[in-house]
Amino acid sequence: MPDSIKAHEQEHLDAVVTKIKTAEKDAKQRIDVAEDDEAGIRKNFVNDLRIKTDSYEGLLETALSVRQQQQLLAERQNSWQHATTELSTIQRLEKKAYFARIDFQEGPTAKTETIYIGLGSFSDTPDHFLIYDWRAPISSIYYDGELGNVSYQTPDGEQTVDVKLKRQFQIEDGTIVTLYDTDQTVTDQMLLSALSEHSDTKMKSIVTTIQKEQNQIIRDTKSDLLFVQGAAGSGKTAAILQRVAFLLYRYRGHLTAGQVMLFSPNQLFNDYIDQVLPELGEHNMVQMTYYQYAGRRLPKIDVETLAQRFGETNTPAQKKISQLKGSLAFFDAVTAYADQLESSDMVFRNIKFQGKVFIDKEKIQEIYYSFNRNYHLGNRLQATKEALIRILNRRITSEMKTKWVEETIQDMSKEQLDTLYGEEPREFDSSEKEMQFLSRKVVMQAFDPIRKAIVRARFLSINNQYVHMLRNLPSRIDLAHEGISIADWNTSVEESIGKLKDHHMQLVDTTPYLYLYDKMTGKGGERDMRYVFMDEIQDYNAFQLAFLKFSFPRARFTMLGDLNQAIFTKENSRTLLQELSTMFDPDKTRVIQLTQSYRSTQQVTDFTKHILKNGEAVTAFAREGELPTMTLAADEAAGLNRVIDQIKQNEEEDETTAIIGKDLADCRELTEKLKAAGVAVTLIQSENQRLAPGTIVVPSFLAKGLEFDGVIVWQASASRYAAEDERQLLYTICSRAMHRLSIIGIGEFSPLLSDVPSDEYEMI
Numbered sequence: 001m002p003d004s005i006k007a008h009e010q011e012h013l014d015a016v017v018t019k020i021k022t023a024e025k026d027a028k029q030r031i032d033v034a035e036d037d038e039a040g041i042r043k044n045f046v047n048d049l050r051i052k053t054d055s056y057e058g059l060l061e062t063a064l065s066v067r068q069q070q071q072l073l074a075e076r077q078n079s080w081q082h083a084t085t086e087l088s089t090i091q092r093l094e095k096k097a098y099f100a101r102i103d104f105q106e107g108p109t110a111k112t113e114t115i116y117i118g119l120g121s122f123s124d125t126p127d128h129f130l131i132y133d134w135r136a137p138i139s140s141i142y143y144d145g146e147l148g149n150v151s152y153q154t155p156d157g158e159q160t161v162d163v164k165l166k167r168q169f170q171i172e173d174g175t176i177v178t179l180y181d182t183d184q185t186v187t188d189q190m191l192l193s194a195l196s197e198h199s200d201t202k203m204k205s206i207v208t209t210i211q212k213e214q215n216q217i218i219r220d221t222k223s224d225l226l227f228v229q230g231a232a233g234s235g236k237t238a239a240i241l242q243r244v245a246f247l248l249y250r251y252r253g254h255l256t257a258g259q260v261m262l263f264s265p266n267q268l269f270n271d272y273i274d275q276v277l278p279e280l281g282e283h284n285m286v287q288m289t290y291y292q293y294a295g296r297r298l299p300k301i302d303v304e305t306l307a308q309r310f311g312e313t314n315t316p317a318q319k320k321i322s323q324l325k326g327s328l329a330f331f332d333a334v335t336a337y338a339d340q341l342e343s344s345d346m347v348f349r350n351i352k353f354q355g356k357v358f359i360d361k362e363k364i365q366e367i368y369y370s371f372n373r374n375y376h377l378g379n380r381l382q383a384t385k386e387a388l389i390r391i392l393n394r395r396i397t398s399e400m401k402t403k404w405v406e407e408t409i410q411d412m413s414k415e416q417l418d419t420l421y422g423e424e425p426r427e428f429d430s431s432e433k434e435m436q437f438l439s440r441k442v443v444m445q446a447f448d449p450i451r452k453a454i455v456r457a458r459f460l461s462i463n464n465q466y467v468h469m470l471r472n473l474p475s476r477i478d479l480a481h482e483g484i485s486i487a488d489w490n491t492s493v494e495e496s497i498g499k500l501k502d503h504h505m506q507l508v509d510t511t512p513y514l515y516l517y518d519k520m521t522g523k524g525g526e527r528d529m530r531y532v533f534m535d536e537i538q539d540y541n542a543f544q545l546a547f548l549k550f551s552f553p554r555a556r557f558t559m560l561g562d563l564n565q566a567i568f569t570k571e572n573s574r575t576l577l578q579e580l581s582t583m584f585d586p587d588k589t590r591v592i593q594l595t596q597s598y599r600s601t602q603q604v605t606d607f608t609k610h611i612l613k614n615g616e617a618v619t620a621f622a623r624e625g626e627l628p629t630m631t632l633a634a635d636e637a638a639g640l641n642r643v644i645d646q647i648k649q650n651e652e653e654d655e656t657t658a659i660i661g662k663d664l665a666d667c668r669e670l671t672e673k674l675k676a677a678g679v680a681v682t683l684i685q686s687e688n689q690r691l692a693p694g695t696i697v698v699p700s701f702l703a704k705g706l707e708f709d710g711v712i713v714w715q716a717s718a719s720r721y722a723a724e725d726e727r728q729l730l731y732t733i734c735s736r737a738m739h740r741l742s743i744i745g746i747g748e749f750s751p752l753l754s755d756v757p758s759d760e761y762e763m764i
C-alpha cells in the first residue's frame with residue numbers, strides 16, 4: 001500500500017475526528033444545560049407552583065400547574081438521556097472512528113460512493129453520514145462479499161451494488177496503525193491478528209471481523225427458528241451476541257433488551273460474555289440458565305443440580321424413562337392429559353379454616369365441572385375462584401354470629417380495637433350496630449388467608465395432579481414400544497413420589513411438572529418476549545424446547561449448538577434435531593452450519609477433531625501454534641508435578657489457564673494438592689460461581705462455552721474416559737484451548753485419544 005494512500009486516509013480520519021470532537025463538546029453542553037434546567041425546575045417547583053385550593057377551578061389549576069412542571073422535567077430528562085447516549089457513542093468513536101471503508105456503485109452509470117463503517121453512526125448534518133453503524137443495511141456488504149456485485153437486504157427489499165474497494169483499518173487513539181485492501185492477499189490479516197490476541201476472562205466483540213456465514217446469523221430477520229449447528233469455537237456465541245446488538249438496532253424503539261432472552265449453559269458463561277453488548281453500546285439481554293428459569297418457579301423444591309445430574313448413574317430402564325420424559329411424545333401426552341382435565345380428573349383439596357374443612361373438595365369439584373364445555377382450563381379456574389369467593393362472602397354473615405368472634409372482640413386490647421376501627425368515624429346508632437361492625441371486621445380478617453388461598457388456587461394440587469398424570473400415562477403412551485415395562489414405569493413413579501415428598505425433583509421431571517401446572521392454571525406464556533436465544537441446544541431435550549415455545553408464544557427462536565458437544569444428552573441429541581423440525585413451520589426455519597473453528601490454532605483443532613468419530617465437519621483456521629503435548633505419568637504424584645510445571649510455564653508466559661478434571665471429586669483433590677504444593681488456583685465448584693482471574697480448576701461439565709489460552713486436561717486416563725459416550729465430553733474439554741493444550745494421563749491414556757496420529761502431538 002503506497003504511503004500516499006495512508007497519508008490521505010489519515011487526513012480524512014483527522015477531519016472526521018475533529019468533527020467528532022466538536023460533536024462531543026456539543027453533547028456535553030447539552031447535558032450540562034439539561035442538568036441545570038432540571039435542577040432549576042426542581043428548585044423552583046414550589047415557587048412556580050400556583051396552589052389554589054379554595055374552589056374547584058383552583059384545584060384544577062393547581063393540578064394543571066403540577067402537570068406542566070412534570071412535563072418540563074420529563075422533557076429535560078429526555079434530552080439529557082438522548083445527549084448522554086449520543087455522548088457515549090461519540091466517545092467510543094473518538095478513539096476508533098471506523099474500521100472499514102467501502103467504495104461502491106449503485107448502477108453502471110451512478111457515481112462511486114464511499115462509506116466508512118464503525119461501531120456507531122455519526123453524521124455532521126442530519127443526512128450526511130461520516131460513519132455508518134456496522135448494523136446499518138449498507139454495512140452488510142462489508143461482511144458479505146468480495147469485490148464486484150454484492151446484494152444486501154434493506155427494509156424495502158434486496159439491493160445490489162458493485163463493490164469497487166474494500167479497505168480495512170486498524171486505528172488506535174486516532175492514528176491509523178495499518179490498513180489493507182482486501183483485494184490484496186491479506187484478506188484474513190485482520191482476523192488473524194484478532195485471533196492471535198491473548199484470551200481474557202471476558203469475551204470481546206467481533207464486529208470488525210465478522211465472517212460471511214456469521215453475518216447471515218446476525219442479520220436474519222425472517223426465520224421463526226434459526227438453528228445454527230457449529231463446530232466448537234466456530235463463533236456461535238460471538239455471533240448471537242452481535243445478533244442481539246443487531247436486532248436492538250434494527251428494531252430500535254420497538255424492541256428493548258428486556259424483550260430478548262438468552263438461555264445460557266451456566267453462570268460462569270454469563271460472566272464471561274457480559275461485556276460484549278455494553279462494549280457495543282447496548283444493554284445486556286435477560287440472561288438465565290434453564291435451571292434458574294425452572295428453579296425460580298419452584299421455590300419450594302430442590303431441583304437437581306448440574307453436578308448431581310452429571311454424577312447420576314442410571315440403570316438402562318431409568319435411562320429409557322428419562323429419554324421418554326424428555327420427548328415430544330411425552331409433551332403431547334401431557335397436553336392430551338391436561339385437555340382431558342376439562343371434563344374430569346382434576347384433583348382438588350379441601351379449603352380449611354381453623355383446622356376444619358371450610359369448603360370441601362367435592363363441592364369445589366362440583367363447581368369446577370358445573371360450567372359448560374366452552375370453559376377451558378383457564379376460565380374454568382377463574383369462574384371457580386369467583387364462585388368460591390361468593391361462597392366465602394356469604395359465609396361472613398353467618399360466621400359473624402359465632403362464639404369465637406364475640407370472644408375475640410372481648411379479648412382485644414384498646415390498640416387492637418383502634419386498629420380494627422381504622423380511619424372510619426366511630427358513630428353507631430346502637431351498640432348492636434357497633435358489635436356488628438367489629439364482628440364483620442374480625443371475620444374478614446380471619447378469612448383473609450382463605451381469600452388468598454382461593455385467589456392463588458391453593459385448592460388445586462399440582463403435586464397430586466402430577467402423580468396422577470404419571471400413573472395415568474401408560475394409558476396414553478405405548479410403553480412397551482418405548483422398551484419400558486409397566487413394572488419399571490411404576491417403580492419410577494414411586495421414586496418421583498418419594499422425591500416430591502422430600503421436596504426434591506430430578507431435572508427431567510421439572511419441565512413436565514411446570515407445563516402441567518401452566519396448563520391447569522391456563523397460563524398462556526410470556527407474550528412480551530420477542531427473541532429467545534438458546535446456546536448449547538444439544539443439552540436440552542425436546543420436551544424443554546416444546547415447553548419454551550409454549551412459554552414464549554410470540555418469540556422467535558435462535559438455537560445454537562454443537563451435536564459433537566452433547567455432554568448430557570449424548571447420542572440422543574441427534575433425535576433432537578428431528579423432533580425440532582416438527583415443531584416449527586419448515587418455511588420459517590433456517591439451518592446454518594458453521595464448520596470453521598476460530599478459537600484454536602490449527603494444531604489444537606486438528607488434534608481435537610481426532611477425538612470425534614465424524615471430525616471431518618470441523619475445519620481449522622490457518623493459525624499456526626505449538627503442537628499439543630501428551631504426558632503419561634506413572635502415578636498421581638508424577639502427574640501432579642507435570643501439572644505444576646505446566647502451570648508455571650503458562651503463568652510465566654501470561655497465558656490464562658484452566659485445568660479441567662472430569663468430575664468435582666477429581667478437581668477438589670487436585671486443588672488441595674496444588675495448594676499444598678504452594679500453587680495458587682481457584683476451584684470452580686458450581687454453575688453459580690463467578691469466574692475468577694488466574695489459573696482455575698474446573699470440572700468438565702462446567703467448562704462449556706468458555707475458552708482459555710491454555711488447557712491442562714487432568715487425568716485423560718483410561719480410568720476416567722473410556723466409554724464411547726464420553727467422546728463428546730473429552731472433545732468439549734480439549735476444544736476450550738486457544739493455543740496450548742497439555743494432556744496428562746496417569747497409568748494409561750484414554751482409548752478415546754488413540755485415533756490421534758502421533759505426529760500431531762509431542763510426547764513429554
Ligand SMILES: Nc1ncnc2c1ncn2[C@@H]1O[C@H](COP(=O)(O)OP(=O)(O)OP(=O)(O)O)[C@@H](O)[C@H]1O
Nearest residue numbers: 206209210211232233234235236237238598599705
Ligand atoms: N469472526 C470472528 N472474528 C474474530 N474472532 C472470532 C470470530 N468468530 C469467532 N471468534 C472467536 O473465536 C472464539 C470462539 O468463539 P465462540 O465462543 O463464539 O464459539 P462457539 O461456537 O460458541 O464455541 P463452543 O461451542 O466451543 O463454545 C472466541 O474467542 C471468538 O471471539
